[in-house]
Amino acid sequence: MAGSSVSKTKLWMLVISALAISACGDAPAPQQAVIPSVIVNTAHKEMITPKSEFVGRTRASEDVVIKPQIQGQLLRRSYIEGDDIAAGDLxxxxxxxxxxAELAQHQAVLKQAVASRDVAVMNWERGRRLLPDGMISAQDMDELTSRKLTTAAGVVQAEAAVDAAELQLSYTKVYAPISGRISHSKVSIGDIITPQSEMANIVQLQxxxxxFQVAEKGLITAQQQFSQAKNIDMKIEDLVMRLRLPNGTxxxxxxxxxxxxxxxxxTTxxxxxxxxxxxxxxxxxxxxxxxxxxxxxITENALLIPQASVQEDQQGRFVMVLNDQDEVQKRLVVLGDRFGVEWRVLSGLEDGDRIVVEGLQKIRPGMKVNPVEQEVVPFKEDDK
Known part of the structure; x- marks a missing residue:
């Protein structure tokens, strides 16, 4: 019985060994690695007009706050709120x-001053004729002269007071100092107005x-470009400024x-x-x-690549380039402005370099790929 069990065990071992050998003999040959296909584009040069965009805020060329120069009760408002008005409008x-009343008072004082001056002048003329004959003393003549000069000064002072009173009276009517669009009235009829009261404001729209603000880095770059372009007669006034409104137009x-x-x-x-x-x-x-x-x-001949081809890591921005053997190479690039769906290359690539634009997730440097050319869509200036 024991010998029979050993024989059965050896038999099973022989069967298993045979199956293992058979299995090894029937194993399929290892498959070759599949070469991934990627979409590639070619770095190409085109004539472009360099552009930069900045966020700005509009501001009126003139913005005037209307305040009175005197105190008094507001009797009338003579404009329609929100209207365009002309300089000089009431x-x-x-x-x-x-x-x-103050003007009338100062006018009366002026008349008195003129009368006093006229009397002083007549007395001075009379004294001047009597002095040679010794009819009056030199001291009396000096007093007459002093009186004439004092009254003449009094007339000047009174005239100035009348001018000031007339000016104050003119301030009772408030006129528009500039042309523009006026705001709503900030005072009401019947209010007591003071020189500190803000009545309205006018903005000049034309x-x-x-x-806008230009970053110091961009400022230095622009200055260097201007200084290097010695053969180009270009001034800052020659830059073309266009506006994109909040609705995109x-x-x-x-x-x-x-x-x-x-x-x-x-600070900024x-x-x-x-x-x-x-x-x-x-x-x-x-x-x-x-x-x-x-x-x-001016226009420039710039090297452009699709934005989809650009990646970024700790070293900076880079693209995947194919060599003549269709092997992938990582290439660091320095980029400039964007033009439509393309990016301007300042350094790192040359005209004609093939770059991967689709399939980036399945490739790595050194890998051989199957490139499929992508049709290049020419950049249009209106795309930016």
Whole structure:
């Protein structure tokens, strides 16, 4: 019995060994690695117009607060709130009664002063004729002369008081100092107005200013470009300024830079710049946030690549480039402005380099790939 069990055990071991050998003999051959397919594009040069965009805020070229120069009761408002008005239009009238009375009083004083001066002049003339004959003393003549001069000064003083009273009376009517759009009235009929009272304000909408900030880094770059372009006669006024309104549409008029600050703000690291735009139809109002598009007056031949090809890690921005053997290489790049769906390359690539735009997640440097060319869509200036 024991011998029979050992024989059965050996038999099973032989069967298992045979099956194992058979299994090894029938194992399929290892498959070759599949080469991934990727979509590639070619870095290409095109003529472009360099542009930069800045966020700005519109500001009225003139913004005047209307305040009275005298105190009194407001009798009348002579404009329609929110209207466009012209310089010199009557806006408000203040009760003139007190100022008319003061004017009349000073006019009466002036008449007295004129009469006193006339009498003093006649006495002086009489004394001048009597002095040679010794009819009056030199001391009396001096007194007559003093009286004439004093009364003449009194007339001048009285005339000045009348002019001041007339000026105060004129302040009872408040006129528009500039043309523009006026606000709602901040005072009501019957209010007692003082020189501290704010009555309304007027904003001048033509032209319209746009204030924006330029970062110090961009400022230095722009200055270097200007200094290097010695063969190009270009001034800051030649830059074409366009506006994108809050609803995304472009403003009809182009503008120009008319002010550049004289120092960089130490807190923000920016330089204040202002552009001026015609605003004949008063479409723009003060306080709007707009996008200022600054265009260069010259075109440049720039190297462009699709934005989809650009990646970024701790080393910076990079793209995956294929060599002549269709092997993947990582290439660090320095990029400039964006133009439509493409990015300008400042360094790191050359014209004709093949770059991967799709399938980036399944490749790594050194890997061989199957490239599929992507059709290049030419950049249009209107795409930006």
């Amino acid at each position: 806006l408000f009238e203040i009760d003139p009664s007190t100022y008319k 032209p319209m200013w746009v204030n 472009m403003f009809d008029e182009t503008g120009h830079i008319d002010f550049i600050g004289n120092r960089v703000d130490a 690291g920016t330089l204040a710049v202002r552009a001026t735009f015609k605003n004949a139809n008063s479409l723009m109002l003060p306080g709007l946030f707009v996008t200022l598009v600054v265009e260069s007056p």
